[in-house]
Amino acid sequence: MCELLGMSANVPTDICFSFSGLLERGGNTGPHKDGWGITFYEGKGCRTFKDPEPSCQSEIAKLVKVYPIKSVSVISHIRQGNRGRVCLENTHPFTRELWGKEITYAHNGQLSNYNDLKPEFYRPVGNTDSELAFCWLLDKIREKYPKKPSNIAVVFRYAAKLAETLKDKGVFNMLLTDGVYVMAYCTNNLHWLTRRAPFGKATLIDADMVVDFKEETTPNDIVSVIATRPLTNDEQWQKMEPGEFVLFKLGEKI
Amino acid sequence: MCELLGMSANVPTDICFSFSGLLERGGNTGPHKDGWGITFYEGKGCRTFKDPEPSCQSEIAKLVKVYPIKSVSVISHIRQGNRGRVCLENTHPFTRELWGKEITYAHNGQLSNYNDLKPEFYRPVGNTDSELAFCWLLDKIREKYPKKPSNIAVVFRYAAKLAETLKDKGVFNMLLTDGVYVMAYCTNNLHWLTRRAPFGKATLIDADMVVDFKEETTPNDIVSVIATRPLTNDEQWQKMEPGEFVLFKLGEKI
Numbered sequence: 366m367c368e369l370l371g372m373s374a375n376v377p378t379d380i381c382f383s384f385s386g387l388l389e390r391g392g393n394t395g396p397h398k399d400g401w402g403i404t405f406y407e408g409k410g411c412r413t414f415k416d417p418e419p420s421c422q423s424e425i426a427k428l429v430k431v432y433p434i435k436s437v438s439v440i441s442h443i444r445q446g447n448r449g450r451v452c453l454e455n456t457h458p459f460t461r462e463l464w465g466k467e468i469t470y471a472h473n474g475q476l477s478n479y480n481d482l483k484p485e486f487y488r489p490v491g492n493t494d495s496e497l498a499f500c501w502l503l504d505k506i507r508e509k510y511p512k513k514p515s516n517i518a519v520v521f522r523y524a525a526k527l528a529e530t531l532k533d534k535g536v537f538n539m540l541l542t543d544g545v546y547v548m549a550y551c552t553n554n555l556h557w558l559t560r561r562a563p564f565g566k567a568t569l570i571d572a573d574m575v576v577d578f579k580e581e582t583t584p585n586d587i588v589s590v591i592a593t594r595p596l597t598n599d600e601q602w603q604k605m606e607p608g609e610f611v612l613f614k615l616g617e618k619i
Numbered sequence: 620m621c622e623l624l625g626m627s628a629n630v631p632t633d634i635c636f637s638f639s640g641l642l643e644r645g646g647n648t649g650p651h652k653d654g655w656g657i658t659f660y661e662g663k664g665c666r667t668f669k670d671p672e673p674s675c676q677s678e679i680a681k682l683v684k685v686y687p688i689k690s691v692s693v694i695s696h697i698r699q700g701n702r703g704r705v706c707l708e709n710t711h712p713f714t715r716e717l718w719g720k721e722i723t724y725a726h727n728g729q730l731s732n733y734n735d736l737k738p739e740f741y742r743p744v745g746n747t748d749s750e751l752a753f754c755w756l757l758d759k760i761r762e763k764y765p766k767k768p769s770n771i772a773v774v775f776r777y778a779a780k781l782a783e784t785l786k787d788k789g790v791f792n793m794l795l796t797d798g799v800y801v802m803a804y805c806t807n808n809l810h811w812l813t814r815r816a817p818f819g820k821a822t823l824i825d826a827d828m829v830v831d832f833k834e835e836t837t838p839n840d841i842v843s844v845i846a847t848r849p850l851t852n853d854e855q856w857q858k859m860e861p862g863e864f865v866l867f868k869l870g871e872k873i
């Protein structure tokens with residue numbers, strides 16, 4: 366339906382390698398040709414590149430693939446639309462501000478019977494089930510935490526609890542980040558791995574591309590990657606269980 | 620301090636020509652080297668390209684300059700920072716969602732004594748006076764119009780009234796859009812023009828570039844451009860008065 370990609374790192378890291386693999390699935394090795402987007406956090410700010418064009422043909426995707434934007438938290442999405450037509454406002458990721466922080470979200474799956482989700486505070490701009498679910502999540506979080514709690518991890522744990530309600534409405538694989546934490550919630554299809562020293566080589570499944578992370582990293586780097594399906598064929602990806610969530614803080618699973 | 624550029628058009632139009640002129644002022648013909656950004660509305664959605672790098676050197680700006688994204692409402696900004704350091708979260712334009720609509724804003728100027736601006740609903744992510752003023756504006760608008768009024772023009776008139784309070788705190792030149800209306804509020808430095816048939820030639824002041832709009836347009840096109848300083852030297856730009864605001868709807872001044 367769609368594919369997700371997330372990254373959490375302890376030092377600003379570019380995602381060119383993984384993003385190159387994902388892009389191929391956007392109309393080339395995969396059917397996800399209904400747009401794509403990627404959000405990079407840099408400091409407290411974030412910027413999103415998105416395009417309703419297929420990622421394998423997008424001029425903007427070409428730039429993002431070769432221009433190494435370094436970030437500690439990234440969320441990306443390629444879309445094969447089901448609910449909501451192909452247009453910019455329906456293109457993930459979605460970002461909203463909460464407590465003066467940018468919160469970014471992307472969803473893979475499809476929900477049914479979601480008419481009881483009636484967010485008041487945050488309203489969807491487009492007409493996807495995904496953005497509606499995001500607004501509902503944020504409404505609930507804002508209701509419970511009108512002020513920013515000192516330990517934001519509790520908010521992600523609460524988000525995972527809320528995600529159970531969404532999982533009951535269909536397929537809800539989600540990535541959520543505030544720029545420091547990256548959270549993944551799984552209904553049926555999410556994998557992750559953590560790269561750390563000693564680094565080795567990795568080979569993309571979807572493109573003829575090998576990287577030797579030894580040459581790209583320092584020994585202290587820790588980088589976790591989350592993806593709908595494994596992106597490389599020579600690394601050990603962890604498959605997530607239905608209803609499982611994982612939370613990363615600056616590269617480390619916590 | 621900074622420079623603003625806005626466009627309002629009755630058919631999706633690219634802004635490559637005007638943006639090319641503006642970019643030169645971002646560290647080349649002008650001193651505004653502390654980042655740049657541009658927001659394009661396409662349908663109900665919008666996308667922003669921004670970079671804390673000087674626009675005249677930015678790889679992303681190069682792409683935006685040559686890749687014709689067609690839009691009816693555009694806001695752009697190049698920054699010469701005063702309040703708030705050079706970083707992504709302090710880079711304009713800023714966008715927030717209100718009533719399920721994306722509202723985008725950019726500011727040129729500098730405010731003092733703004734500690735009494737205490738927005739609750741929308742919170743700044745960065746630490747510029749500009750973003751704080753935007754959050755305050757939106758808070759006030761949301762307070763007065765908890766539901767979207769049927770005629771959004773009244774909201775922009777109210778925003779102009781609110782802008783008077785900000786003008787009293789210093790220099791407040793602003794562009795504000797919901798994707799259909801583009802509003803400009805002037806304290807001391809804003810110019811605009813409307814291009815319509817019969818179209819002629821225009822020559823950029825800041826780059827060696829001439830365009831013949833006759834070849835680029837159809838007879839029904841109406842395109843208004845707002846800029847801090849005129850971008851062309853052979854067209855008639857209207858200088859705005861202090862405290863004046865102009866409101867464009869899909870190209871036409873209303």
